[in-house]
Amino acid sequence: MARAEKATMRQEQAAETKQKLLDSARKLFAERGFSGTPVRSINRSVGLADGLLYHYFPGGKKEIFQVIVEESFRRILEEIHQRSLEDNFDGIPLETVLEQVYRNFAEILRDNLDIFKIFFREGEVREFISWDEIDSILKNRYRWLPELLKQRAEAGEIREMDYESAADTIIALMINHLMAKLVGIVPPHLSDPQKRARLIRYQVSLWKIPRP
Template sequence: MTRNIRKEQAAETREKILEAAKSLFAEKGYHGTPVREITRKIGMGDGILYHYFPGGKREIMAVLLRESFEHRREGIKQIQRVVEGLDLRDAMITIKRRLYELFTEDMDLTRILFRENDLLGFEEAEQLTVLIREQCAIFEKFLRERHEKGEIRALDFRIASRQFLSTTLHAIMSKSVGIQLLNEPDVYKHMEENVDFTIDLWRIPSATEKKPKVLLCDSQ
């Protein structure tokens, strides 16, 4: 029983250190946050931090990034499963909503990713690019399958995938920096408008639209 309590206490302390560091990294930046400030935030000495994270601040950042990407990668897999049985419009709206929520549910970490990604040089930080590329590939496959079902016309699916997902990334960045970058302040309404506009561009032309226009000339 005592051993289990100690394990729980250790896990709780580790989590407190991670949460304190994440909050400070988001507020002051990685390089602007000394170890002492992290331990002061949780009311403990510097030694306790190195007990749980021998690599210090660098190891903490690596753990935060790694655990974040594991969570988000699993979230993307869940999105794939959810949209399989949905019609095209509902599926596309769900993809946008879920991705947006997946990245904005923890704004501290999202701000760290956008702010520090080019500065840190962590191998884990590069996973943001990898994750985005993976999602583009997944959505490209989704579009090909919907084309085979006759729901959309033939496209450059790779470019279409990147273009569609970039609008979601735009919304995430808007929330991250706290600047209104969207034309529509209601982000979910903006998503629906974007999906409707995109589907209209991708839809298969009707028979009437396919017919060439015949120009009638006045008789001489």
């Protein structure tokens, strides 16, 4: 085998091992916490001898944690942005719009639950991502909701109301879902997509203009 091919193979093997370490560490951090996960546990979870982790991550456990947090945060933001580009709500009933928004949120939460557990449980996250940054992103992502409700009211689909407070009722439902998933106790009205959709439809019905 040529020297260049051997070098390429070693690089690929090293990259594969690094990814295995990251994947395993993410699960361990989510289950046991950063402080409760010794380096030895990460090594053994992927079949490495003690000490070899530092060959791939010289900064040790903290470097792994930083890579997981920063890469995951960036990936989730990209997914949120991509979903927002794909959303087209023109001419769609309001309850269907809100059901889709909630479904997007639930799918992102489901696919990244380990990361959300780490974000909300581990104080070390603040070294790499500020809570102000997270709060700003969440507000920017859903700032269009009060404006959407206002537009739908002007179109006669719903009545005039306090649009900010109305939007907060939907956001609060999603936050409750998030917190329930983090503690591992999700009530049926949040775990069942059909029941969630029924909740959304009921909420929108309260905003409808009463029929004479």
